[in-house]
Amino acid sequence: MPEPEGDATVDAATEAFVEHRNLLFTVAYEMLGSAADAEDVLQETWMRWSGVDLASVRDRRAYLVTITTRQSLTRLRALGRRKESYFGPWLPEPLLTAPDVAEDVELADSISTAMLLVLETLAPTERAVFVLREVFDIGYGEIAEAVGKSQAAVRQIAHRARAHVAERRPRGAASPKETRAVTDAFRRAVETGDLQGLLDTLAPDVVVLADGGGVKQAVSKPVVGADRVARLFKIGMSRVEGTLRIDPVQVNGWPGLLIRMGGQIDSVLTLRVEDGLITGIYNVRNPEKLSRFGEETALGR
Numbered sequence: 001m002p003e004p005e006g007d008a009t010v011d012a013a014t015e016a017f018v019e020h021r022n023l024l025f026t027v028a029y030e031m032l033g034s035a036a037d038a039e040d041v042l043q044e045t046w047m048r049w050s051g052v053d054l055a056s057v058r059d060r061r062a063y064l065v066t067i068t069t070r071q072s073l074t075r076l077r078a079l080g081r082r083k084e085s086y087f088g089p090w091l092p093e094p095l096l097t098a099p100d101v102a103e104d105v106e107l108a109d110s111i112s113t114a115m116l117l118v119l120e121t122l123a124p125t126e127r128a129v130f131v132l133r134e135v136f137d138i139g140y141g142e143i144a145e146a147v148g149k150s151q152a153a154v155r156q157i158a159h160r161a162r163a164h165v166a167e168r169r170p171r172g173a174a175s176p177k178e179t180r181a182v183t184d185a186f187r188r189a190v191e192t193g194d195l196q197g198l199l200d201t202l203a204p205d206v207v208v209l210a211d212g213g214g215v216k217q218a219v220s221k222p223v224v225g226a227d228r229v230a231r232l233f234k235i236g237m238s239r240v241e242g243t244l245r246i247d248p249v250q251v252n253g254w255p256g257l258l259i260r261m262g263g264q265i266d267s268v269l270t271l272r273v274e275d276g277l278i279t280g281i282y283n284v285r286n287p288e289k290l291s292r293f294g295e296e297t298a299l300g301r
Helices: 005-032 035-049 060-084 099-103 105-111 113-119 124-135 140-147 151-168 176-192 195-201 226-238
Strands: 202-211 244-251 254-261 264-274 277-284
Touching: 005 035, 005 060, 005 105, 005 124, 035 060, 060 124, 060 140, 099 105, 099 244, 105 113, 105 124, 113 124, 113 151, 113 264, 113 277, 124 140, 124 151, 140 151, 176 195, 176 226, 176 244, 176 254, 176 264, 176 277, 195 202, 195 226, 202 226, 244 264
Parallel strands: 202 277
Antiparallel strands: 244 254, 254 264, 264 277
């Protein structure tokens, strides 16, 4: 007995959404820097997609990316207002990622904490255009449809966004292998309380940003300078009560550290390494941003 046409349409819509889900999540996450908000965007995307007449859709991937981009832009503008009242530094939500993400060098670079912080300095439309063009290689026509601009305007925005990012992205950034070696050396120094060992891994102008979200104790302003940063970690770890465990993990496609205290996830650290030394340390302690870190997040392009 043939399937009712309505059921077949629903199945086709579901199949297309599932096929491109990892891509859509990655687009939303790179736009928002928040896995929780990206998941909400995907729910909104599905609601709109499930009501679309598939017979009128020429390119289902492009159509889904357009919906996701528009929903992300709406949410991004709302998030901007929330971040203005955020307690202390705001950092992207870290993702526990599988090895295959690290193998896609361009994708891993685009979702690194350092790059997401650079993207935070772009205006919402600039961020959308940059992400869609530079990371996902979406055509200018499709981007124009997604952001509601002409192709000429999108080309200008893309040029401006590329220049903006180029000025601010890390220079002399280390390879994943070098980053892993420096991260391991930093971990050993923290675990043993080796002050000189810490100093040996830090650039003179290293900066620490910590995100406790006003829930967990964290430095509320950037800490700058190798001596201050080394002492911050040495003193902080010496005050830990109970068991401390620091494990190497893949965070947003790059080597990072998962810190557990008393068996519970306490914080996730990612490091920016340039010319063999740590120039940036990003410490996320906000429990809301760590709630999904126990399982790997699937990403795609």
